Amino acid sequence: MKLVNLDPAQLVVSHELSRSGSAKQFEDRLRSSIEEIGLAEPIKVAPLPSGQYLVVDGTMRLRAITAIRDANPDAFKTIAAYVTDYERRFEIRYQTDIYQDLLPSQLAALVEHLHKTERVRKTDIARYIGVSPATLRNYTGLWRLLQRGGLFAKIVELMDVGVIPSSNPYAWLRLTSDGLRCVLKDSFCDGESIDAWVQGRISAARQGNTLRFTTNFVEAATGGLEPRFYRQDEDLRSVKRDLGLRRAGDPQLFDVPVTPAVKSKTERNSRVKRDVKTAVRHLSNVTRESREPVLQTAARSLRKYLQ
DNA sequence: GCATCCTGTCCCTCTCAATA
DNA sequence: TATTGAGAGGGACAGGATGC
Structure with missing residues (x-):
């Protein structure tokens, strides 16, 4: 995927690719976060014949940026975005939301x-x-x-x-x-x-x-x-x-007897490390053997997160 | 045989939206 | 602004299933 910087005016939002639910507090926090540290993760867009770009993933981030720009027009003159295939917009959208927006x-x-x-x-x-x-x-x-x-x-x-x-x-x-x-x-x-x-x-x-x-x-x-x-x-x-x-x-x-703090902490850390190692191994298998692109992406993403 | 994972069940806590 | 109600999620248990 190619990374570009786009003028907000070039972006078009489609209802069919927007989130089904809403969370006011989450949106407020998202806006505060973007105001504070900028856009940490570029949005995903697909080119349209009109020369504009359809927002495939990132409508909430775009909404937050729009709100920021309403208060401060000098903010976010361009927005970082990955350019994806228009034909694959649904696939990409649902890969992104595999665990956030499903019924x-x-x-x-x-x-x-x-x-x-x-x-x-x-x-x-x-x-x-x-x-x-x-x-x-x-x-x-x-x-x-x-x-x-x-x-x-x-x-x-x-x-x-x-x-x-x-x-x-x-x-x-x-x-x-x-x-x-x-x-x-x-x-x-x-x-x-x-x-x-x-x-x-x-x-x-x-x-x-x-x-x-x-x-x-x-x-x-x-x-x-x-x-x-x-x-x-x-x-x-x-x-x-x-x-x-x-x-x-x-x-x-x-209630179970309390074991010495240092010992139990060490045991916990050891257990966590073992769990993570096992999880990474399972996820590598999924990435390697699954024929489902969605699952490969999900497994890669989680493995990266755990490591 | 043992360790690990999964299941079915309960009550409690936290978050958020609606309302007074 | 405070209160309330509903829903989502968490913590904990015993016991069954499974794999080594």
């Missing part, structure tokens, strides 16, 4: 692909996309819902459009098919048929009319059903539930 179902599919096909450990994937291993487990849960298909997959679709929170897929996974139908019929559909309700909520959400259900609502709706509506028997679920309750209710039960 929950897409992220779940990506995680499982990296894990199963490319053999990247889930802890490494979590570090790469900047979430905890616990959060990554939610993506695993989403993937399992998708694998079950039918109404379970529809639940993920409802999560994608924001009707149902995606933060606790296991509330749904514990149900049988009959249990799922029972929950939807009794707590969500309000007299409508299940299929019609699901399709109606998805369509409405896509038109901007999203009816959101809370995690508490989901938990209440999927909990406390008859035992026949759960995949595992009540005793087993009670044991697992008790683990969480014991942990929350009496933390000192689980």
